[in-house]
Amino acid sequence: MKAIKFAMAGALLAVSALASAEEAVLKVSAIPDEAPTELQRKFAPLGAYLEKELGMKVQFVPVTDYAAVVTALTSDKIDMAWLGGFTFVQASQRGKVVPLVQREEDSKFTSKYIANTEAGINSLKDLKGKSFAFGSASSTSGHLMPRYFLQKQGIKPETFFKNVAYSGAHDATVAWVASGKVEGGVLNASVWDKLVEAGKVDLTKVKLLGTTPAYYDYNWTVRGNLDAKLQQKITKAFLKLDPKNPEQQAILELQRASKFIPTKAANYKGIESAAKAAGLLK
Amino acid sequence: MLSHPRDPALLPRLLWGALLLALLVPTLPLTGFNPLQLFDAATLKTLAGFVAGFLPPASNAVFLGEVMRASVTTLAAATAGLALAMLVGLPLAFATTRALDRHALTAAAPSRLAEAGKSLLRGVMVLLRGAPEIVWALLFVRAVGLGSLPAVLALGLAYGGMLGKVYAEILESQPRALARALCAAGAGRPQVLGYGLLPQALPELVSYSVYRWECAIRASAVMGFVGAGGIGQLLDTSIKMMNGGEVSTLLLVFLLIVVGTEGVSRLSRRLLESRQGGAVLAGSAVLAALASVAWLLPAWREAGFDGASLLRFASEFLPPDASPALLADIGRGALETLAMAFLGTALAFAGAALLALPASGRFGQPAKALARLLLNLLRGIPDLLWASLAVLAVGLGPAAGVLALALHTSGVLGRLFAETLENAPPAPEQALRVLGAGRLTAFCYGLLPEVWAQWLAYALYRGENNIRAAAVLGIVGAGGLGQQLYLALSLFQLPTAASLILAMLLLSWLLEQLSRLLRQQLEAATGHAA
Numbered sequence: 001m002k003a004i005k006f007a008m009a010g011a012l013l014a015v016s017a018l019a020s021a022e023e024a025v026l027k028v029s030a031i032p033d034e035a036p037t038e039l040q041r042k043f044a045p046l047g048a049y050l051e052k053e054l055g056m057k058v059q060f061v062p063v064t065d066y067a068a069v070v071t072a073l074t075s076d077k078i079d080m081a082w083l084g085g086f087t088f089v090q091a092s093q094r095g096k097v098v099p100l101v102q103r104e105e106d107s108k109f110t111s112k113y114i115a116n117t118e119a120g121i122n123s124l125k126d127l128k129g130k131s132f133a134f135g136s137a138s139s140t141s142g143h144l145m146p147r148y149f150l151q152k153q154g155i156k157p158e159t160f161f162k163n164v165a166y167s168g169a170h171d172a173t174v175a176w177v178a179s180g181k182v183e184g185g186v187l188n189a190s191v192w193d194k195l196v197e198a199g200k201v202d203l204t205k206v207k208l209l210g211t212t213p214a215y216y217d218y219n220w221t222v223r224g225n226l227d228a229k230l231q232q233k234i235t236k237a238f239l240k241l242d243p244k245n246p247e248q249q250a251i252l253e254l255q256r257a258s259k260f261i262p263t264k265a266a267n268y269k270g271i272e273s274a275a276k277a278a279g280l281l282k
Numbered sequence: 283m284l285s286h287p288r289d290p291a292l293l294p295r296l297l298w299g300a301l302l303l304a305l306l307v308p309t310l311p312l313t314g315f316n317p318l319q320l321f322d323a324a325t326l327k328t329l330a331g332f333v334a335g336f337l338p339p340a341s342n343a344v345f346l347g348e349v350m351r352a353s354v355t356t357l358a359a360a361t362a363g364l365a366l367a368m369l370v371g372l373p374l375a376f377a378t379t380r381a382l383d384r385h386a387l388t389a390a391a392p393s394r395l396a397e398a399g400k401s402l403l404r405g406v407m408v409l410l411r412g413a414p415e416i417v418w419a420l421l422f423v424r425a426v427g428l429g430s431l432p433a434v435l436a437l438g439l440a441y442g443g444m445l446g447k448v449y450a451e452i453l454e455s456q457p458r459a460l461a462r463a464l465c466a467a468g469a470g471r472p473q474v475l476g477y478g479l480l481p482q483a484l485p486e487l488v489s490y491s492v493y494r495w496e497c498a499i500r501a502s503a504v505m506g507f508v509g510a511g512g513i514g515q516l517l518d519t520s521i522k523m524m525n526g527g528e529v530s531t532l533l534l535v536f537l538l539i540v541v542g543t544e545g546v547s548r549l550s551r552r553l554l555e556s557r558q559g560g561a562v563l564a565g566s567a568v569l570a571a572l573a574s575v576a577w578l579l580p581a582w583r584e585a586g587f588d589g590a591s592l593l594r595f596a597s598e599f600l601p602p603d604a605s606p607a608l609l610a611d612i613g614r615g616a617l618e619t620l621a622m623a624f625l626g627t628a629l630a631f632a633g634a635a636l637l638a639l640p641a642s643g644r645f646g647q648p649a650k651a652l653a654r655l656l657l658n659l660l661r662g663i664p665d666l667l668w669a670s671l672a673v674l675a676v677g678l679g680p681a682a683g684v685l686a687l688a689l690h691t692s693g694v695l696g697r698l699f700a701e702t703l704e705n706a707p708p709a710p711e712q713a714l715r716v717l718g719a720g721r722l723t724a725f726c727y728g729l730l731p732e733v734w735a736q737w738l739a740y741a742l743y744r745g746e747n748n749i750r751a752a753a754v755l756g757i758v759g760a761g762g763l764g765q766q767l768y769l770a771l772s773l774f775q776l777p778t779a780a781s782l783i784l785a786m787l788l789l790s791w792l793l794e795q796l797s798r799l800l801r802q803q804l805e806a807a808t809g810h811a812a
Contacts, residue, residue: 063428065423065772067773068428
């Protein structure tokens with residue numbers, strides 16, 4: 001009986017601890033297209049900059065699943081998210097969301113096809129009958145657009161490849177191809193360039209096969225019912241980032257952006273029709 | 283028939299064996315499982331690279347801190363989930379158990395309305411436990427977002443359905459004299475339960491709940507793979523990023539948790555033997571449940587819970603997609619699932635038989651200890667976890683599912699087989715040995731017939747479980763219906779997901795009917811009550 005009383009006291013304590021007041025916080029998340037630690041590292045200086053510019057606390061909410069970011073944004077659990085083209089289309093179908101800005105690079109984004117060097121693959125055609133990895137099923141550059149472009153070349157992944165797998169993230173795709181777990185794969189060109197520059201890809205094990213045509217990708221999107229003034233402030237803060245300012249250049253570099261530009265929903269019509277054509281959107 | 287009939291039953295035995303093999307052959311192309319591929323140079327190299335990366339286990343402070351927090355979350359989610367399951371299961375059991383029915387205890391006529399209500403509740407329980415808990419978790423992750431709340435809700439519903447059924451059955455299995463007397467004296471349902479049944483049934487009810495708690499911990503760890511927080515979520519990331527050091531640390535921690543919970547459950551069974559012990563157990567269970575909720579609440583509050591969006595989400599599943607293309611896909615997925623389960627169970631049967639011999643102590647103590655350790659390891663790691671590791675060995679697809687089921691089920695069956703070997707009467711085998719038969723002959727004709735029927739019954743039961751398991755292994759990339767479901771839910775194709783879940787339920791139901799039929803046949807044929 002003593003134990004039960006003790007437990008009741010504990011429960012009361014827990015409930016009272018929860019009743020503490022809340023302060024204004026901007027909750028930000030991103031689709032997990034890279035390892036969670038990498039996402040946090042990339043966001044930290046941007047978050048600090050936004051806190052200063054907006055005059056409010058900015059909190060990064062790590063999320064390990066693409067679809068969960070879409071759900072969180074459309075159910076108002078987060079205020080702003082870095083979305084891919086496809087996840088943006090999904091979000092705008094499921095609720096009211098407003099795209100604010102994108103990187104200049106996002107208006108002509110591409111994906112890279114890669115293969116394991118020991119698999120004897122020199123072109124896309126050689127991938128026939130081999131195992132192949134996309135990134136996340138919800139990824140634009142790691143799944144939707146490559147699938148769409150493959151389809152335009154008459155390649156249906158499910159029958160053309162021996163096995164189709166979803167690695168979940170772009171850096172995971174590279175790790176899979178390098179280890180031989182799959183023989184070929186496709187990923188975001190920007191992540192590929194970054195990994196190559198940082199020496200994180202063993203080029204004796206992974207080779208580049210080709211690049212897709214360009215398309216619109218990533219943007220920063222807020223939930224539709226976020227205060228309009230705050231939306232403007234956020235847009236202004238992003239557009240103000242100046243490559244000549246060393247501190248801000250560091251932020252841009254981590255985001256792999258030369259600068260940010262305004263964006264609008266209409267930019268992603270192409271993604272939407274590609275998704276419908278590829279059967280990913282019904 | 284044969285010129286020298288040493289074994290009068292040889293022909294039927296060979297025929298049955300040939301039939302089984304003939305059934306197994308088509309599963310190979312269906313699952314793409316190629317045992318030789320396991321020993322293929324390229325596979326071995328990939329695997330060796332990954333396993334070499336296991337050492338040394340990751341031990342930096344930041345990571346270990348994260349693992350600690352995740353482990354507590356896993357334990358807390360399992361405990362809170364089981365508490366919820368009991369809250370769901372107890373009233374369901376109370377309402378539906380036949381042990382409390384007035385018309386079963388006295389000569390009174392049953393009330394039609396009450397019986398219809400009970401049938402409805404039983405149907406609800408079938409639905410709750412029909413979908414595996416990982417599917418519930420995946421659904422709740424999509425509906426309420428990532429985190430431990432989906433794990434708790436999933437355990438609460440799936441295990442609630444299970445507890446409701448088993449609690450009711452435990453009550454039904456008690457001697458009824460007291461309940462009859464109380465009922466005849468005019469006592470109502472609660473009184474009959476409280477004074478007539480509960481006192482005798484309590485130890486069994488508690489002991490089953492403790493067993494479920496152990497299962498809940500393994501399930502809660504695995505739910506992280508679909509984003510429901512805890513240690514599984516870390517493991518999923520580490521496996522995806524092929525970070526061997528982190529994987530080995532997480533596996534070690536996971537095994538420690540499993541061993542720890544087994545210890546706790548043994549202790550709690552001992553506590554049950556005395557009145558004070560029972561009180562201590564009840565107190566600490568309540569305390570543990572409250573502490574778990576207190577640990578998880580901050581994150582839940584942060585995430586927020588929105589009932590309206592849950593309803594909206596549920597309504598999007600309707601109507602299920604019934605397009606011919608999808609039905610064909612589902613058919614293919616179901617066939618792949620069945621083939622995975624069948625081949626996996628058959629391999630496990632062979633593996634378990636081989637391991638059960640040393641594990642029953644037939645080759646001395648050291649071999650016995652070693653075999654038991656191996657069996658515990660195989661059994662202790664859940665099939666979903668094996669599957670995510672197996673995709674490294676044989677690549678993605680159903681072959682990984684076959685390997686995962688074979689490994690996990692070998693552990694489960696091996697232990698059961700070893701027990702039957704130990705419990706079988708030794709006289710026939712000894713008699714054959716004394717008469718001059720060789721060791722193998724004596725085993726095959728002296729001991730094997732004693733245990734064979736039971737082995738088959740166990741294998742059949744596990745095979746049934748494995749079909750359910752195979753249906754969800756795809757969630758970590760091992761083919762079958764699960765993979766299709768995971769994709770559909772990721773892409774917000776909810777009507778497609780609805781059809782897939784219906785297909786899973788249908789498969790599971792068909793299976794239950796088939797296995798009941800087979801078991802009856804087996805019982806009739808062997809005269810054994812399996």
